[in-house]
Amino acid sequence: xxxxxxxxxxxxxxxxxxxxxxxxxxxxxxxxxxxxxxxxxxxxxxxxxxxxxxxxxxxxxxxxxxxxxxxxxxxxxxxxxxxxxxxxxxxxxxxxxxxxxxxxxxxxxxxxxxxxxxxxxxxxxxxxxxxxxxxxxxxxxxxxxxxxxxxxxxxxxxxxxxxxxxxxxxxxxxxxxxxxxxxxxxxxxxxxxxxxxxxxxxxxxxxxxxxxxxxxxxxxxxxxxxxxxxxxxxxxxxxxxxxx
Amino acid sequence: xxxxxxxxxxxxxxxxxxxxxxxxxxxxxxxxxxxxxxxxxxxxxxxxxxxxxxxxxxxxxxxxxxxxxxxxxxxxxxxxxxxxxxxxxxxxxxxxxxxxxxxxxxxxxxxxxxxxxxxxxxxxxxxxxxxxxxxxxxxxxxxxxxxxxxxxxxxxxxxxxxxxxxxxxxxxxxxxxxxxxxxxxxxxxxxxxxxxxxxxxxxxxxxxxxxxxxxxxxxxxxxxxxxxxxxxxxxxxxxxxxxx
DNA sequence: TAGTGGTCTAGACCACCGG
DNA sequence: CGGTGGTCTAGACCACTAA
Numbered sequence: 001x002x003x004x005x006x007x008x009x010x011x012x013x014x015x016x017x018x019x020x021x022x023x024x025x026x027x028x029x030x031x032x033x034x035x036x037x038x039x040x041x042x043x044x045x046x047x048x049x050x051x052x053x054x055x056x057x058x059x060x061x062x063x064x065x066x067x068x069x070x071x072x073x074x075x076x077x078x079x080x081x082x083x084x085x086x087x088x089x090x091x092x093x094x095x096x097x098x099x100x101x102x103x104x105x106x107x108x109x110x111x112x113x114x115x116x117x118x119x120x121x122x123x124x125x126x127x128x129x130x131x132x133x134x135x136x137x138x139x140x141x142x143x144x145x146x147x148x149x150x151x152x153x154x155x156x157x158x159x160x161x162x163x164x165x166x167x168x169x170x171x172x173x174x175x176x177x178x179x180x181x182x183x184x185x186x187x188x189x190x191x192x193x194x195x196x197x198x199x200x201x202x203x204x205x206x207x208x209x210x211x212x213x214x215x216x217x218x219x220x221x222x223x224x225x226x227x228x229x230x231x232x233x234x235x236x237x238x239x240x241x242x243x244x
Numbered sequence: 245x246x247x248x249x250x251x252x253x254x255x256x257x258x259x260x261x262x263x264x265x266x267x268x269x270x271x272x273x274x275x276x277x278x279x280x281x282x283x284x285x286x287x288x289x290x291x292x293x294x295x296x297x298x299x300x301x302x303x304x305x306x307x308x309x310x311x312x313x314x315x316x317x318x319x320x321x322x323x324x325x326x327x328x329x330x331x332x333x334x335x336x337x338x339x340x341x342x343x344x345x346x347x348x349x350x351x352x353x354x355x356x357x358x359x360x361x362x363x364x365x366x367x368x369x370x371x372x373x374x375x376x377x378x379x380x381x382x383x384x385x386x387x388x389x390x391x392x393x394x395x396x397x398x399x400x401x402x403x404x405x406x407x408x409x410x411x412x413x414x415x416x417x418x419x420x421x422x423x424x425x426x427x428x429x430x431x432x433x434x435x436x437x438x439x440x441x442x443x444x445x446x447x448x449x450x451x452x453x454x455x456x457x458x459x460x461x462x463x464x465x466x467x468x469x470x471x472x473x474x475x476x477x478x479x480x481x482x483x484x485x486x487x488x
Numbered sequence: 489t490a491g492t493g494g495t496c497t498a499g500a501c502c503a504c505c506g507g
Numbered sequence: 508c509g510g511t512g513g514t515c516t517a518g519a520c521c522a523c524t525a526a
Contacts, residue, residue, distance in 0.1 A: 010495070030368075031465065037512065047497045052512080062429055065465040068512045069505030075465045076368045077429075085429055124274075124320045181488065185306055185321075185329055188482040190434035192450045206436045208452030208477070221275065221309040221319045233452070238432040240484050244425065254514070281493065291516045296493080312493045313524030 011046050015054035023063055023074055024083055034064060034072040061086040062241040088239040102141055107165045108200075109135035112154060119151045122215055122226040130154040134165055137200050144201045145235065150227040157224055173224070180219040187213045188238050193230070201232045208233050255290050259298035267307055267318055268327055278308060278316040305330040306485040332483040346385055351409045352444075353379040356398060363395045366459055366470040374398040378409055381444050388445045389479065394471040401468055417468070424463040431457045432482050437474070445476045452477050 009017075022028045035043070040051040055072055058064045062085045066072045075082070115123065115131045123131065132152045138145050150169075152160065157173060164172045173179050193201065193209045201209070212229040253261075266272045279287070284295040299316055302308045306329045310316045319326070359367065359375045367375065376396045382389050396404065401417060408416045417423050437445065437453045445453070456473040 012495085036510090038510095048499095048512095050496060053495090055512095062427060065426055065461070065463060066512065067463055067505080068503065069510075071511060073465050075461065076467060077459075078365065081429070121322065182309055183306060183485065183487045185325070186484045186486070188432055188454070188484065189480070190452045190454045190477040192452060206450075208434045208436060210432070210434045210454075215321075217309070217319065219309060219311055221317050223320060233434040236433070238482070238484075240430045240432065240482075241427065242430070243427045256514085280491090282491095292493095292518095294515060297514090299493095310493065311524080312522065313491075315492060 011044065012050050012053040012057065015040065015044055015046070015051065016057040019054070020058060020061070020063065020086065023058075024079055024086075026079065028074050030074050030078070031076050032074050034074065036071060060241070060243060062243075085239060085241055088241065104139040104142075105166050106137045106139070107134060107162060108137060109133070110162065110165060115151065119226060123151060123153050123223050125153050132157070132160050134160075136165060143235075145232060147197060147200055147230040148227050149230070150225060152225050156218070156222060169225075179224070181216060181224075182219040182221075183217045185215045185217075189213070190233065197230055201230070203232060204234075210236050210238065212238065255288065256294050256297040256301070259284065259288055259290070259295065260301040263298070264302060264305070264307065264330065267302075268323055268330075270323065272318050274318050274322070275320050276318050278318065280315060304485070304487060306487075329483060329485055332485065348383040348386075349410050350381045350383070351378060351406060352381060353377070354406060354409060359395065363470060367395060367397050367467050369397050376401070376404050378404075380409060387479075389476060391441060391444055391474040392471055393474070394469060396469050400462070400466060413469075423468070425460060425468075426463040426465075427461045429459045429461075433457070434477065441474055445474070447476060448478075454480050454482065456482065 019028070019034065028034055034055075037048050037051045037055070040046075040054070041048055044051075055064065055066060059066060062075065062077075063082055064072055064074055077085075111133055112130050113133050114127060115125060115129065119125075119131060120127060120129075125131070130153075132150075132154060134150055136148045136150070138148065152169075154160075157177065157179075159177075160169075160172075170181065174181060189211045190208050191211060193203060193207075197203070197209060203209070210231040210233050212231065214225070214227045214229060215223050216225040216227075218224050263272070263278065272278055278299075281292050281295045281299070284290075284298070285292055288295075299308065299310060303310060306319065306321075307326055308316055308318055321329075355377055356374050357377050358371060359369060359373065363369075363375060364371060364373075369375070374397075376394075376398060378394055380392045380394070382392065396413075398404075401421065401423075403421075404413075404416070414425065418425060433455045434452050435455060437447060437451075441447070441453060447453070454475040454477045456475065458469070458471045458473060459467050460469040460471075462468050
């Protein structure tokens with residue numbers, strides 16, 4: 001047996017999942033040394049490069065560090081923080097991300113229009129390419145959390161309806177249109193909300209908003225969504241890890 | 245000849261650099277197909293996995309996309325944006341990051357103290373482990389840009405002086421102490437500045453600040469710095485890429 | 489069906505670390 | 508010096524795409 005991907009779960013994913021669980025469960029505790037690559041090779045009966053790839057995933061997630069000549073170790077952070085950051089690596093839609101709690105969506109604006117210059121530039125389309133333009137407010141447990149101002153090219157993502165908007169666009173794009181979402185570019189800024197935003201998000205006086213500008217790409221390399229996500233800064237944080 | 249790392253520049257880095265340059269220079273233009281892995285193998289006389297690793301770097305940087313069964317393509321974004329995001333992947337100190345312009349640093353507070361509970365938790369130290377505590381304001385072209393409130397464990401990073409603070413701590417840690425900085429965990433939030441911050445950053449009324457809380461780790465896995473970076477939101481943006 | 493990138497193996501030399 | 512992870516090779520089978 002040589003070929004891979006026979007199982008849906010890849011070997012390096014399986015190993016990474018196992019070890020991530022053991023770190024979160026404290027089976028491998030903070031600062032402790034993890035099994036050598038050689039040991040994992042034997043335990044899972046895989047080659048060394050496969051072990052390396054599994055460990056590299058956890059390095060990217062900020063959970064572990066590797067030192068040449070020494071070994072691999074659990075990073076010195078508490079489990080809560082570890083989990084927070086590990087989760088942040090996962091690429092999820094905004095509704096999917098909060099699976100547990102009750103999520104509601106109100107669509108306050110929805111039309112098809114021609115794009116202005118900024119939208120043309122961000123979505124890489126021409127002035128005569130129609131776009132959906134819609135505004136949604138998301139509620140978690142009855143409280144407004146974020147306003148989303150979105151543009152999507154009609155040609156690339158046809159068939160958007162109110163029903164789609166009230167549920168998950170990501171689900172529609174991936175499951176119904178069978179397209180693959182590949183990456184997102186984000187620019188985070190902050191500013192004072194205008195009156196409408198203040199009202200929609202039920203903000204107290206002097207509470208700013210965090211603006212997450214997001215361009216989302218399909219696996220074709222084409223941008224399919226340009227969104228300004230305006231968050232209540234009192235209940236929002238953006239989490240990020242950088243590795244050298 | 246088989247071994248690697250003989251040259252300081254690794255093969256996959258060299259290939260990634262070449263191709264990145266050609267994308268930025270428009271030799272490989274937006275949406276165009278890049279050479280097949282097979283072709284790069286011949287051109288550079290390397291194995292396929294090495295080519296794959298080089299291309300994967302550019303995928304992480306958000307510059308290109310790969311499609312099984314099709315090939316590898318330049319992402320459909322303008323060169324300016326591409327460069328902005330590619331740069332954001334690079335791990336640099338804040339002074340290093342703005343190499344071109346004139347950077348000034350004013351140290352307004354500097355003492356050694358015992359850490360409170362939050363600092364203990366973030367730096368993973370005990371209540372009796374002394375820490376440096378200092379506050380710096382950074383100026384770019386004469387304008388205040390960011391206030392940094394930093395705690396560093398004395399035991400890990402000895403010998404901090406005013407002179408070090410007025411220059412680059414990163415440089416001191418890496419070049420003088422010969423320690424290696426490996427990763428940073430960041431949490432981005434926003435809020436209304438207090439009077440002192442407003443004054444230090446010369447903020448107009450109703451301009452919020454962006455707070456980047458940053459814990460920086462050595463290659464030993466130990467946190468060596470806990471900083472709150474308070475930015476003027478009118479001139480600051482945080483850039484981030486997520487890949488599935 | 490031909491050709492792409494994705495995963496995986498077995499084996500090699502290397503740089504770095506500690507005793 | 509022995510042992511670690513880092514890089515790299517040559518070769519294999521696989522899933523997916525397009526014609």
